[in-house]
Amino acid sequence: MTTDAYDPQSHYDRVTAAWQLLLGDELHYGVFETGDEPLAVATAALTRRMIDGADLTAPGVDGHPLRVLDVGCGSGTPARAIATEFGVEVVGITTSGVGVETARARTAEAGVAGVTFEQRDGTANGFADGEFDRSWALESAHLMRDKAALVAECARVLRPGGRFVLCDLVRWREIPFAEVRERRDDFAVLRAAFGDAHFATLDDYEQLAASNGLVVDRREDLTAATLPTFDRWRANADRNHDAVVDLIGVDGHSAFVRSCDILEAFWRDGTFGYGLVSATRPH
Ligand SMILES: C[S@@+](CC[C@H](N)C(=O)[O-])C[C@H]1O[C@@H](n2cnc3c(N)ncnc32)[C@H](O)[C@@H]1O
Known part of the structure; x- marks a missing residue:
């Protein structure tokens, strides 16, 4: 495998179909209430x-529906x-x-209006300042x-009074270089499975939001609630073994x-986990 194959763009081109079998229709972790x-x-x-x-139930400006930018839409x-439920x-x-093509095809098939997809980078999205009422990054930041560029872009495209919300895998502690070296085989496996990923702390996201003029009003640690996800993913990998191998190889x-x-062990020992932050752009 070349280094390029780990780049999130090529990685997601390669794994999108397999991810549906492994992760489900929504390409992210689950929050389990009963387990x-x-x-x-x-x-x-x-x-x-x-x-x-x-806060998608809030009214839009001048009677218009809320406009949401979904960064990393899978x-x-x-x-x-959200288009169906909240208009x-x-x-x-x-x-x-591949993600854009898949998303467009499924949206047409489902006959859902008001949703469009474009191939753009969340760290330089190209939209105008203040174009959106909401910016939303569901498990794409890693x-x-x-x-810094991701959060700055999410803040920039929000109109005053707009809201930013992000959830993602997070890092809860520093990982000393010696430990990275010692566990380099584990990190190589994570990279092979999930591409070139980097986890920030929840504090990092909060600070970036604040430094872009947003006021953070919610911070949630979802580490324990997301833990059962790994069992479900392993079960899907087992159940769909042959189809997944056809798509991404043995x-x-x-x-x-x-x-x-590997990730489950990191979740349990307090190294990595899952978090959410939301914030408002003041008037
Ligand atoms: C784990 S999936 C989450 C997908 C979707 N949010 C969901 O929850 O179903 C991560 C998504 O982020 C996208 N992505 C990765 N890097 C990106 C970037 N720089 N800009 C925009 N999207 C990116 C991937 O292509 C993929 O669609």
């Missing part, structure tokens, strides 16, 4: 946390869900061309090295399963 619920219920519950953070399932207009962006399948074990 027994199906993965699809738990992934919808994470989207619900984002909805609460974004196959568009959360975008379609908001969503522009989903992703660097993956795939962007330049978190090595891809094996890296995914080993990654579940």
